[in-house]
Amino acid sequence: xxxxxxxxxxxxxxxxxxxxxxxxxxxxxxxxxxxxxxxxxxxxxxxxxxxxxxxxxxxxxxxxxxxxxxxxxxxxxxxxxxxxxxxxxxxxxxxxxxxxxxxxxxxxxxxxxxxxxxxxxxxxxxxxxxxxxxxxxxxxxxxxxxxxxxxxxxxxxxxxxxxxxxxxxxxxxxxxxxxxxxxxxxxxxxxxxxxxxxxxxxxxxxxxxxxxxxxxxxxxxxxxxxxxxxxxxxxxxxxxxxxxxxxxxxxxxxxxxxxxxxxxxxxxxxxxxxxxxxxxxxxxxxxxxxxxxxxxxxxxxxxxxxxxxxxxxxxxxxxxxxxxxxxxxxxxxxxxxxxxxxxxxxxxxxxxxxxxxxxxxxxxxxxxxxxxxxxxxxxxxxxxxxxxxxxxxxxxxxxxxxxxxxxx
Numbered sequence: 407x408x409x410x411x412x413x414x415x416x417x418x419x420x421x422x423x424x425x426x427x428x429x430x431x432x433x434x435x436x437x438x439x440x441x442x443x444x445x446x447x448x449x450x451x452x453x454x455x456x457x458x459x460x461x462x463x464x465x466x467x468x469x470x471x472x473x474x475x476x477x478x479x480x481x482x483x484x485x486x487x488x489x490x491x492x493x494x495x496x497x498x499x500x501x502x503x504x505x506x507x508x509x510x511x512x513x514x515x516x517x518x519x520x521x522x523x524x525x526x527x528x529x530x531x532x533x534x535x536x537x538x539x540x541x542x543x544x545x546x547x548x549x550x551x552x553x554x555x556x557x558x559x560x561x562x563x564x565x566x567x568x569x570x571x572x573x574x575x576x577x578x579x580x581x582x583x584x585x586x587x588x589x590x591x592x593x594x595x596x597x598x599x600x601x602x603x604x605x606x607x608x609x610x611x612x613x614x615x616x617x618x619x620x621x622x623x624x625x626x627x628x629x630x631x632x633x634x635x636x637x638x639x640x641x642x643x644x645x646x647x648x649x650x651x652x653x654x655x656x657x658x659x660x661x662x663x664x665x666x667x668x669x670x671x672x673x674x675x676x677x678x679x680x681x682x683x684x685x686x687x688x689x690x691x692x693x694x695x696x697x698x699x700x701x702x703x704x705x706x707x708x709x710x711x712x713x714x715x716x717x718x719x720x721x722x723x724x725x726x727x728x729x730x731x732x733x734x735x736x737x738x739x740x741x742x743x744x745x746x747x748x749x750x751x752x753x754x755x756x757x758x759x760x761x762x763x764x765x766x767x768x769x770x771x772x773x774x775x776x777x778x779x780x781x782x783x784x785x786x787x788x789x790x791x792x793x794x795x796x797x798x799x800x801x802x803x804x805x806x807x808x809x810x811x812x813x814x
Contacts (some may be wrong), residue, residue, distance in 0.1 A: 408418035414590040426523070426589050426702075428497070429487035432776065432810040435639065437595075439725065439802065440684055444491070444751075444769040444770050444792075444810045444812075445492070445493055445495040445810055445811075446497075446772045446808045446809070446810045447489070447494065447495055447809050447810070448772075448806055448807075448808055449472060449487040449489060449495050449498070449793075449805070449807050450472075450474050450476075450485065450487060450498075450806050450807035451485075451804075452803070452804025452806060453474060453475065453476045453477065453653060453804060453805050453806065454476060454477030454804050454805070455475060455477055455510050455805060456779045456795075456797065456805050457510060457570060457576055457611055457778065457779065457780065458474070458475060458511070458570075458780065458795060458805070459510065459511045459512040459570075459678050459780050460472050460474045460512070460538075460780075460782065460795070460807055461473035461474075461503055461511075461512040461513045461514035461524060461526075461583070461794055462514060462782060462784045462791075462793065463514035463515065463516070463522050463614060464675075464784055464787060465520065465522070465549040465551070465717045465770060466520055466549065466784045467549065468491070468787050469488055469489065469496065469551075469659075469755055469791065470484060470489040470552045470784055470791050470809075471487075471488055471489075471490070471491055471514060471522060472486065472487045472488075472500065472793065472807065472809075473485070473486050473514050473524050473526075474487070474512065474807055475485075475508050475509060475510050475512060475515075475526075476623050478503070479502070480674065480798045481503070481504045481505060481506065481531070482503075482505050482506070482507055482508045483500060483502060483503040483504065483505065483508070484500070484501040484503075484508050484512060484524070484526060484536065484545075485499065485500050485603060486496065486499055486500075486501055486547075486551055486552075487503060487807070488550075488551055489547070489791065489809050491811070492811065493647060493724065493791070493809045493810050493811045493812070495809075496653065496801070497551070497552055498598060498629065499552060501524060501554040502530075502545065502547055502556065503597070504530075504531075504723065505528055505529065505530045505531060505738075506528070506529050506530065506538070506796070507528040507529055507540075507569055508526055508527075508528040508569070509527040509528055509567075509569050509570070509572050510569055511526075511569075511570050511571060511572040511678065512524055512525070512526040512572075513525045513526070513572060513573060513574035513584075513615075513647070514587075515561075515574050515575055515582060515746060516576045516580065516594050517546050517547075517580065518655070519548070520548070520550070521546060521548045521549055521550045521808055522546065522547050522548075522555070523544050523546050523553060523574075523576070523582060524541075524544060524545045524546070524547070524582055524747070525544050525572070525574035525582060526542070526543060526544070526545075526572070527541065527542050527543065527560060527562075527568065527572055527586070528540070528543070529567060530583060531792070534808060536558075536560075536601075536602035536661070537556065537602070537673075537716060537727050539560075539602055539603060540563045540564075540565040540566055540567060540571070541560040541561070541562045541564065541565050541588070541602055541641040542560060542561040542562035542564075542567045542595065543556070543557070543560060543602075544557045544559075544702070545557055546560060548635065551627075555629075556588070557598070558600055558601050559598050559599045559600045559601060559602060559604070560585060560598065560599055560601070560602040560604045560699055560702050561574075561582055561584040561595055561597070561598050561599075561604065562593075562595045562604060563605070563606060563607050563608045563771035564584075564593065564595075564596065564603065564604050564608050565590070565603055565682060565769050566588070567586050567593075568586050568587050568588065569587075569620055570587075571586060571587035571619065571620060571622060571647075571678075571728050572584070572585070572586045572587075572622075573586070573622045573623050573624045573634065573678065574743040575624035575625065575626050575632060575658070576600060576626070577596075577626070577630070577632065577653070578626070578630045579598065579785065581597050581598075582597065582598055582658075583595070583596050583597075583624060583632055583652075583653065584715075585622050585624055585634050585782075586619060586622065587618070587619035587621075587622060587636070587810035588610070588619065588762045589707050590612065590613055590614060590616065590617045590618065591610045591611065591613070591619065592610065592611040592613060592618065592619045592622055592634065592636055593608045593609070593610050594608065594609050594624075594634065594652055595608045595609065595681070596609070596613075609652070609671055610657065611634070611650055611656075611659060612796050613636070613640075613648070613804055614638065614640060614642070614644045615639045615641075616640060617637050617638050617639065617640040617642075617644060617645075618638070618639040618640070619637075620636065620637040620639055620657075620674050620675065620679075621636060621637050621640075621674070621675045622634055622636040622676045622678070622679065622681040622803075623635050623636070623678045623679045623680070623681040624633065625681055625683040625689055626683055627681050627683045627687070627688075628683065628685070628686065628687050629654060629688055630654075631654060632649055632651070632652055632653040633649055633650060633651040633652065633683075633689055633710070634649070634652055635647065635648065635677055635679045635681035636648055637666075637675055637679055637693075638666075638671075638741075639672060639674055639804040640723065641668065641672070642667075642668050643667050643668050643767045644660050644661075644795070645666040645667055645672070646662060646663070646665035646666025646667060646671070646673075647661070647662040647665035647666065647670065647691060647693045648660065648722065649662065649678065649681070649689070649691060649710050652752045658700060660711075662691055662693060662706070662708050662715065663708060663713070664695045664705070664706060664715065665693050665695065669698065670697065670698060671694070671696040671698070671699070671700060671701040671806070672696075672701065673694040673696035673699065673701045673702060675693070675728075675729060675788065676727060676728055676780075677728055677730075677780045677781070677782075678782075679691070679693070679778075680692040680693065680729045680730050680731040680741070681730060681731065682731050682733045683732050683733060684733050684737055684739060684760055685734070685735055685736065685737050685738075686736075686737040686758075688709050688710070688712070688760065689709070689710040690707060690708065690731065690739055690760065691704065691707075691708045691710060691731075692705055692706070692707050692708075692711055692718065692731045692741050692802030693708070693729060694716075694727070694728075694729060694767075695707055695807065700724050701727070702724065702727060703722065703724065704717050704721045704726070705717070705718040705721035705726055705729055706718065707739075707741060707756075707760075708715055709760070711738070713763045717753060718763070718765075719754060719763050719766050720752050720754060720768075721743060721747070721752070722767035722796075723745055723747055724742070724747070725745050725747035725748070726743055726745055726752075728743055728744040728745045728778065728779075728781040729741070729742070729743045729781075730742045730743065730781045730784065730792075732783035732785040732786075732790060733782055733785065733786065734785040734786065734788055734790070735787070735788055736758045736787070737758040737759060737760060738755055738756055738757070738758055738760070738785075738814070739754070739755070739756045739760050740753060740754075740755050740756075740783050740785045740790045741754055741755075741756075741769070742754075742771075742781055742783050742790070742795075742799065743781065744771070744778050744781055745752055745768075749771060750769060750770055750771055751765055751768075751769050751770075751781060751786055751792060751794065752766050752767065752768050752769075752771065753766070753767045753783075753792070753812055754766045755766065755788065755790075757805065757813060767810065767812065769792075769810065769812065771794065771796065772794055772796045772798070772806075772808040772810075773798070774799050774800055775796065775798070775799060776796065776797045776798050776803060777797040777805075778794060778795070778796045778797075779795050779796070779797070779805065780793075780794065780795035782791070782796075788810045788813075788814055789809075789812060789813045789814065790811065790812045790814075791809055791811050792809065792810050792811075792812060793807060793808070793809050794808045794809075795807055796804045796808060
C-alpha cells in the first residue's frame with residue numbers, strides 16, 4: 407500500500423522561519439495595532455502532526471464541527487470536536503482509529519438531511535479490506551456530529567491519493583467532489599461509488615512538467631459552479647496561485663495577478679490555499695505576493711477574473727504567512743494571517759461588497775506560542791472562528807488545535 411505525498415520534501419516548509427515565531431519587529435512604517443485579548447480554547451489533544459489542516463463545517467444550529475487527524479505511535483486516528491458560542495468545546499470523540507494512515511487534511515462537507523460527510527484518504531492496514539487501498543473515503547454523521555459511520559465505496563479511482571493537500575465540496579444536490587495533489591497534476595473526482603476504487607475515472611488539471619501542486623481548495627459559487635484553486639511550485643514562470651472552474655464544465659486555468667514567477671521567492675501557502683466563494687457572488691483568493699527578497703511582500707485579495715488584485719491592509723510587514731479566508735453572510739469576507747514578526751494573528755473584514763476593508767485587528771496567538779503551522783477561519787454565521795494549529799513552547803509539546811471567536 408502506497409500513498410503519495412502532495413508535497414515533495416514539503417517544498418520550503420522550513421523556508422526561513424515562516425513556521426516559527428521570531429522576536430523581530432514589524433517593518434518600519436507599519437505600526438502594529440495593539441493586540442486584543444483572545445480567549446483561546448484548546449479543542450484537540452496533541453496531534454503529533456505539524457503539517458496538518460482540520461476539516462470545518464457549521465451546521466444549521468450554529469455549532470462548528472472540526473475534524474482532525476492524530477498520530478498514535480505507529481497508527482493514526484481521526485477525531486471530531488464540536489464548538490459552541492464563545493469558543494466553548496461541547497463534544498469531542500473518535501471517528502476512526504488504528505489506521506495505517508489517514509489524511510492529515512480531512513474535509514467536512516454537507517450531506518443529506520442536514521448531516522455531514524467527512525472526506526479523507528488513507529488505509530486501515532487490513533489486507534483485503536476495501537478501506538486499505540489508499541483511495542478517498544468518507545464517513546457520515548447527522549447534524550449533531552457525535553456518531554460517525556464509515557460509508558461504503560470510494561470518492562476516487564486512484565489508490566494513490568495524497569495524505570496531505572486534499573480538498574472536498576458538495577454540489578447543490580449533495581454530490582461530493584474531491585480533489586488532491588498528484589505531483590504535477592491536480593486530480594479531482596465527482597461522485598461516490600459503492601465499490602472501491604470507483605470505476606469512474608478521475609479528472610486532472612495539468613500544471614506543467616516538473617511542477618508540484620500544493621494546497622488545493624474547492625469552492626462552490628452562488629450559481630452552483632465549482633472551482634479549484636492551488637499553488638504551483640516550480641521556480642519557473644508558472645509558479646504562483648491558480649484557479650480553474652471544473653464544474654459544470656472546465657473553463658481553463660488562470661493565474662492570479664502578481665502571485666509568483668521565475669526568480670521570485672517560493673511563496674507557497676504552507677497550508678490549504680485561501681480560496682472561497684462570496685455570498686452574493688464572486689470567488690475570491692487571498693495570497694502572498696512575493697518579491698525577490700521577501701516571500702510575502704504583502705497579501706493580495708483577488709476577485710477571480712478581475713484584472714488586478716488589491717492589497718490587504720496591515721499585511722505589508724514582510725512577515726505574513728498562513729493566509730486564511732472565509733465568507734460571511736451579507737457578502738462580507740474575513741481574511742486572516744499569522745505575522746511572525748509580531749508573533750500574532752491579524753484579521754480584517756471587508757465591506758459587504760468586498761470592495762473596502764474595515765479595521766485591522768491584531769490578536770494574541772494561543773498561549774505559550776512555539777511553532778504555529780496552520781490558520782483557518784469559518785465565518786458562515788457572521789462571527790469568525792479562528793482555528794490555529796500550534797505547538798506550545800514547552801517540553802515534549804505536541805501540536806494542538808485551538809479556537810477563538812472574533813465578532814464583526
